[in-house]
Amino acid sequence: MRSGDERTSVWTVPNRLSFVRIVFIPAIIYLIWRQEKLSLLFACFLFVLAGITDGLDGLIARRLGMKTRFGLYLDPIADKLLISCVLITLSSDWCRGFGVPLWVTLLMVSREFLINGLRSFYAVGGTTLSSSFVGKLKTTLQIVGISCVLFSGSLYGSPLFHAAGLIIIYGALFFSLWSAYRYVHAVFRTDNKR
Numbered sequence: 001m002r003s004g005d006e007r008t009s010v011w012t013v014p015n016r017l018s019f020v021r022i023v024f025i026p027a028i029i030y031l032i033w034r035q036e037k038l039s040l041l042f043a044c045f046l047f048v049l050a051g052i053t054d055g056l057d058g059l060i061a062r063r064l065g066m067k068t069r070f071g072l073y074l075d076p077i078a079d080k081l082l083i084s085c086v087l088i089t090l091s092s093d094w095c096r097g098f099g100v101p102l103w104v105t106l107l108m109v110s111r112e113f114l115i116n117g118l119r120s121f122y123a124v125g126g127t128t129l130s131s132s133f134v135g136k137l138k139t140t141l142q143i144v145g146i147s148c149v150l151f152s153g154s155l156y157g158s159p160l161f162h163a164a165g166l167i168i169i170y171g172a173l174f175f176s177l178w179s180a181y182r183y184v185h186a187v188f189r190t191d192n193k194r
Contacts, residue, residue, distance in 0.1 A: 012066040014057035018078040021050045025085050032089050032150070040098075041154035044147055050082055051143035076119070080112045083142050090149060098153035098162055100146075104173055108142070111180045118187055134179040141172035 024046050031043035057075055061067045089095070091105040115135075148165030151157045 010070050014061040014066050015071050017053040017057040018074045021078040021082050024050045029089050037155045044150035048147050084109045111176050138172050138175035145169035
């Protein structure tokens, strides 16, 4: 996939939305660390808002022709940072009773390192590995599942939200591993044809 006009400013609306996601990360982690029902509600709110910016930045970039090469790299980095940092926090000892199993987090974060490593490697040669539908579905499930887990520890939460969140996260893990397999398979198939 080709990037948009490189004369476009780096500070396009989509890129600003990606930066907002990155800026939200310390605030969300701090609110989770406090382990108070009200702070977890705010953490959930900020995380959902960050998830909405993920959908908005791509939509705006496509509709208004604001795609940039910088944005092609910033958007997935912002996504991976947000989801990985929150998952790692939810797998810590702070989150007893409303956390995420460590093994799930390790698999998901390892997958992100693998795919981003492949993207970076091929980007040096001028090849862009675009996101697939399965990868986007995985990200959507991660955002919904993590939001449910965060909400479960808040003022209005219940164990039902935690159970639902974990089921959705397990679904995201399946699609995470499946999309990783498809990326790696496509890369090796392309290399073998050269």
